[in-house]
Each structure stands twice: as C-alpha cells, then as structure tokens.
Amino acid sequence: MLEPAPADDWSIEDAAHLLNRAGFGGPPDTLREWHSLGRTAAVARLLKGPEAAGAPALPRWFDPDAYRTRITTQLEERRKLQASGEAEAREEARQLQRRHAMKDRQQATEAAGWWLDRLFTTPAPLVEKMTLFWHGHFATSIAKVKDPYLMLQQNELFRRHALGNVRALTREVVRDPAMMIYLDTHRSTRRHPNENFARELMELFTLGEGRYSEDDVMAAARAFTGLRINRPLGRAFFHRPSWDPGTKEFLGRSGRFQADDIVDILFAEEACAPFLARKIAAFFISDAPSDALVTAIAAEFRRHDFEVAPVLHTVFRSTEFYRPEYRRSRIKSPVQFVVQSRHALELDSLPRALQLGILQLLGQSLFQPPNVAGWDGGRAWITTHTLLARYNIAGYLVKGPASGFRPPLVHHRKAPAANNRDGRERLARQLARRAVADVAALAPPALRQDRHSLLAALELRLFQETLDETARRPFLEYLEQQGDGPPGPETVASLLHLMMSSPRYQLC
C-alpha cells in the first residue's frame, strides 16, 4: 500500500501537496524550489530534523535561572504573608498574586506569538508540524497549568521528540510538569491515587476507548503515584514514599509497576500502533483514512519500533500519499489557515497580536486546546460563523484595516497599546503597514496584462492548482466587469479577497 512513487513522477502540484501537508505551504518561489529538489531530496530535507538557524529568539523569560528566581521569590512571598496572618498581609498577598497572574498571562501570549512566528519562519516545517501534532495529541492547556514557562518547556519537549520515538516521548510526557499539573498526577498519592492521567493516557494517548477496563485505570493510577514537581527547577522527581509499591494487575500482567512499566506495557498492546497510525493518517493524509491505510501505517510503526521519522519517510514517498482524492481534501486548521495564508500573501511581518486574535476567533488558540482530547479538527473547524470569519480575515490580510473588518487583537504588553489613544494610533499605523499584502509585488503589472495568466498565477498561489473553466468563471466575470484595461492593484486586492472567500480556499 505504501510503495514508493516513481522518482520522475513529480510535479509542482506534488511538491505543493507535500509542503502543505508536511508543513504550512509556501509562496510560488518556495514551491518551485522544493519541486526542483525532486521527491527523494525534498522528503529527505523535511526529515533532516531541527534546525536552529532562522528561528525567532525564545522569549527572554524562558530561562531556568530566571524561572527559579521567580518561583522562589513567589513561594517566599506567600510563606511570609501566610505566617503573619493579618488582614493587611492577606490583602497584600492577593495583590501580589494578581500581579503574578497578569504576568503569567502576558507571557503565555508571548509564548503563543513566538511559536506562531516560528511556524512561519522555520526552515524545518515538518518538525514544527509534528510539534503541533503532539500538542494536539498530548493536549495540555495553559488555562489550567497557568505557567507559561512549563508550557514552553513542554513545547520544546515536543519539538525535540517531534520525529523521534513515540514511546520515549510518552515516557517523558508522564513526567512533564505541565502535563502533570494538567491531569493532576502531581497531587496523586498512594492513599488517593488520581485517575485522571491514567485514564487519558489509555483513552487518548495510546490505545483508544474501550481497550481497557476501569480496573486497569485504577492500577495505572496507582503506578503513577509518587511523581512530584520541584517547582523552582520546573522538573519532576520521584518521591518514593508517595508511590504505591503494591502489586498491580494491569492489562493482564501483574507486578509492582512504576510509570515506565505502564508506558512500556501500553506500547506492547496490539491496539497501540493502529491507534497512533489512525491519528497520523488523519493528520497528514485524510480526515477519514481507510482501514487499509491505517493498517499499513501501523505496520510501519511496529517495524520501526514507534520511530516517527522512518514512518513518515515511507508515507511521504508513497504513491498513496499523492493520490488525487487526497489533494485539497483536508480542511485547514486555523493554524494552517494563518501560516499558509502568510506564505501565500508573503506577509513577512504580520503583527503577532493580529495572528493570535485570528486564532482565537477561529477556535485554535495555541497552548489552549479545549480539553485533553485536543482539537476535534476536520469539519468541526467549520461552522457558518467560523467560515464567515475566515472570509473576513482574508479580506483583512489582503487589504488591512481598509477592509472594514475588525479582527480581535491579542496583546502581550502590560499596558495594551489599545488602551490609550497614542497606542491605538500607533497600532493602527502598524496594522495598516504590516498587515497588508503587497499586491503590486504579488501581481506585477506585466502579469496583469492578461486575465487568464493573472488568474492562473493567483490560483497556484492560493489553491496550488489551475482551476477549470467552471471554477474560474466567478473570478473571470468579476475581472471582466472591471473594464477592458489591465486591472489595477485595488481590483487585484479585491480579487484575492474573493478567491480566499471561497469554500475551495479552506482546503489544503
């Protein structure tokens, strides 16, 4: 099923399909560059792994020493105030807490903005795409964790293991402080084992619902007791006295299991490879992958002992992956929509506040999945409301504030620029300058001489295909109504908005 495709059968549409699915697309020049590599070299380049070059700098506060100092100070403040016990001190404690919470929120926004820019600028798009996959798979939300440092630390964990071994990553996730806080493992004790993580580990991370019993959940919960967080270090440690040392009956085995034993047993289960394979297939190939495809990918997972890179290598080189029915068959996630639109419109310096606002509006705020099952994805992204929002956002990306749409903006500054008049005006100028596509550059005068050439070029840019006569007709009719001469930049801007305000543009 996953036989490699012939090397010479490789079109620019194939390259675009690969780059859309394994990354976030790219402008026509990038597509041509990847196409010129040939399939084998293009896939190899995707799988080469992380490259630090060109990535935006991590936020300054993401530093172990700064974090330790901050947490230690916070803990000391709290202790001092609790010791004094006076009403005044309690009020002061509340004030301090509020200030810390505000700072946390600012940093969380900064972290999300940082990642979004990285998704756009990365020279290793597949690493970022898989990091996003793991974020949705091992979904953890800042809404509960409330610690941006730990969230970003988890993000770096996903990036480090993006193309690595799933079992090894899962072992790390067990003791990842953000996950521990999110699913309550850090509070789980031998006397009161908390089942939350144990259950989700089986239901959502490895096996799928119905592959285990309530007794298995309890047994795993007991094995996961004893994990604690050293908060100033931002690391987990094993606190043996809190661990339940008793014998656990787990999935037909019996022993004094600890955390890693549980993970290893889960990865030895028959259901694990197909479960992961289905999620990978749904993420990269088709919302509703066939059982045959899932079985084939599951076999690859087993053959490579749950290493991601060789599995994806096989997938991206296969004839199957490039089948026509898979092309433009997936609905873009909001992250895909934003990053791919940036590439398509070559918006190199889109303000982060705008990008974050768009994601919020479309329902995919980074570091804030709705629940531990992650985002539903697929058709769930699209309602009449989010579809209209996508159309309006497209207008804003093409024309800026002149489009008439007012997207929500998500700021990370302490005093949001929008709170005073100077700030508002500065922001408006910034958006008017940076949030607008350079239409004259995207469609230079020479290209505008012929309507069909213009449309063909914009179609490749936006849809990565050449439309047939019927599909092209609304765009052509619009151009024809604008008069006989070559269309001006404003007409092309409206045309771009129109092309993006279509069902077709939502697909990748």
Next chain:
Amino acid sequence: MPETASLRTRREFLRSSLLGAGTACSMPGFVAGTIAALQHQADGRPAPATGPDSRILVVVQLAGGNDGLNTVVPFADDAYHRARGPLALPARSVLKLDDTTGLAPALTGLRALYDLGEAAIVEGVGYPNPNRSHFRSTEIWQCATDADAHSGTGWLGRYFDHACAGAPNPTIGISLSDQAPQAFRALHHPGIAMSSPEMYRWIHGRDSALEEAFAALNAPETGEPDGSGASIDMLAGSPSASDPPSENPLAFLERTALNAQLSSAQVRAITAKAGASEAAYPAGGRLAQSLRLVARMIAGGLPARVYYVSHGGFDTHHNQGGERGTHQNLLRQFDEALTAFVTDLKNKGLFDQVALMTFSEFGRRVHPNGSRGTDHGTAAPVFVVGGRVRGGRYGHAPSLTDLDRGDLRHSVDFRSVYASLLREWLDTPPGSVLGRDFPVLPLIG
C-alpha cells in the same frame, strides 16, 4: 403562489433578496416573510412554528462535570457529611426544599422559580454503565446513545433534521459559541454557531460586482450549468440530498457557505430591531451575555427552536470549596444569569414560549480526592425551567450508602428528560430522535 415562486435558483434567490438585506438591515419583515414562504412552498409540509405560539428550548451546558451532591444537597443525610467532610454544605446554609434536601446556597433565583412552580428538579439523572471520561460522557449526553454506542449525529441535530425535513431552516438551532456542540451534528441541518451577530456577515466594502461574484462562489449551482430548474428545496439541504458522511469536504464547505449567507441576513435583520425594555443582566460573564442575546433573538422572532449556551469550569478536581469557593461561585454565576434571563422573558411576555434545560456530563464522586476536590462521578440533577414547565421534583435522590464502586446510581435516564421535552414541548416523536422510547416525565404542564 407566493411571490417567491419565481425564485427558481438559490443564486437568484440570494441575489434578489437576502444579499440586499445584507446592506439594508431595515427589511426584516421581508426577509422573514421570504423564508416563511419558502418553507411553506417546500412540498407542503408545515414549517416549524414561528411567532407567538412557537416553543423554544434553551440548553445550558454546565461543562466539566457539575458536582450534583453540592447542587441539590442531601443535607440531613449523615452519610453525606461523613463522606464529604470539609466539602459538605452545612444544613444551615442550604435552601431547603424539604426536610432532607436543599438547593446550594448560591441558587437563590432557582429556588424562587421553584417556589413559583416554574422550575422542575430532576434528581439522579444519568445512564447505565457510566463513562467517567469528560469527552466520552459529554459525547454520550450530546449524541444520546447508550454508553457503548457511537453516533455521528447529536440528539439536537437529529431533531433539526426531523423538524426541517422538506422545510429547510438554517437557523433551526443557534449555539452561542465559536464551535457548534456535538449535539448539533446533523445529517442535513446542523443549525449555526456564532459568538455575536455583528461579526456574522461577509465584510467586503461596497462593491456590488464583488458581492455578486461572492454569491455565485458561495452558492454554486452544482450540476446545473445555467441554474435553471433548480428547485427551492435545495436552498439549505445538501445539493444532492446525499448522505453527508460520503459528502466530500468541498461539498460540505459549499453547503455551509450557503447556510452562512442565508442565516447571516436573517440573524442581522432580526437582532437589529431588538433591544428595548431589556432586563438587567449581570455585567461580564459569558453565560449572562449569551442568554441576553438569546432573549433578543427570541423576542425578534427568529425561527430558531433551540438555543445552546455553555457555562464552563465545573471540573473541580482541586480546591472545590464548600459553602464558599469555586463551585458555589460557578453556581452563583449560573443562577444570576438564569434569573436575569427569566425576568427578561417575563417582561417581554415570552416566558411561556421557553423551556430551559441544564445538563452536565456527569456529577462527581461521593468522596473527595486528596486535593480538596472531587473526581469524575456519575448521576447528577437536571433543571428544567419555563412558564409552562410543571415545577416540582422528579426522579429520586441517589442513595449515599448503596453505591456502585463509590459512585451514585442514577434513577432517571437522561434520555427520559430529552424524550419528555421532545414529545411534550417540541411535538416530536422521541423515538425518531432517540432511536427508541424512554419513559416520559410530566415536565410540561
């Protein structure tokens, strides 16, 4: 024949009416009339009732798993105090319904409605073989399946499909959220989701050529090169009435785009004239704001039969609080929003048209965990409020001594509540939505 008989294609329909309303919101009567006429025209089936006699269901999701024991409180039961310890609500603080049971102290508004006979309290609502996963249990409630069954459609979506058969109504259900709840998933008529009416339109400047191209692009004439002969019943249904699971993503998007155009014009026309004599809602709080909007849409005569709003944060694994604290605060927000909504509806003379139902995916465990919170449990109470609701108590308070692995046993299947509302309130045979019959509670007077 109404004047719309000449509107032969969706494209023509949009061009001539709804898009016009998009730039001139002052013609709600025309829009509403057009929609109603279209509904009547479609193969003779009665349109879903709109206007003063329509019956509307408002669903309030208490997301995260509301602690039923600290909502409807068995304050006289020693077993409750023994089990709950510091999380137990003392007898003096609860709003007593009788000698053994009381409402949480935060629920003063609900208590007043109960005293007026306008609130039904259904205790011990759950289902057999309860699932303690948020996502799975929410799905079970939303899709109204057995615990071991799955469904691609939600119970409200199936009701929409039933109610809209032959009479498409894109705004049959409205969810005040960015994403539609699973309960809205339907084969053909999923209703709409939106966070606010102002954002609910295509914003493009004032270019009529662009507008026309947009309409064509988003209401394509599938399979009919020049559009002649397309029938009106294609308005909001899937073009080929095909089974959406086999519908490809592009067709799905095209259908949604068409629904967006239709419902956008409708919602904006109707909310534009609302606003007068509105009751005071608590400032801030998503639930209160959502309910305010719902009241406006009901008052505006939008032909929605179901509104869906959500109130989150009930997953109280740690520091749940007792008399004060997280859980009571959540209940208070709910109670204040509910009270404002009911007052608003009463002022507008609409309370008899509305039934409001709460639900949560599960209750909490009887015994607290080690983090001063409670883990996922099972049965919990459901509230039904409305002018024609038969107030009182239904079901049985779950025993605190006869537990199922530490969890409460349910006495009422949640689908009995759905069945009651479907049959008694929405005039729909419950079996057609729920797949089989469930005992009906006399919730509607």
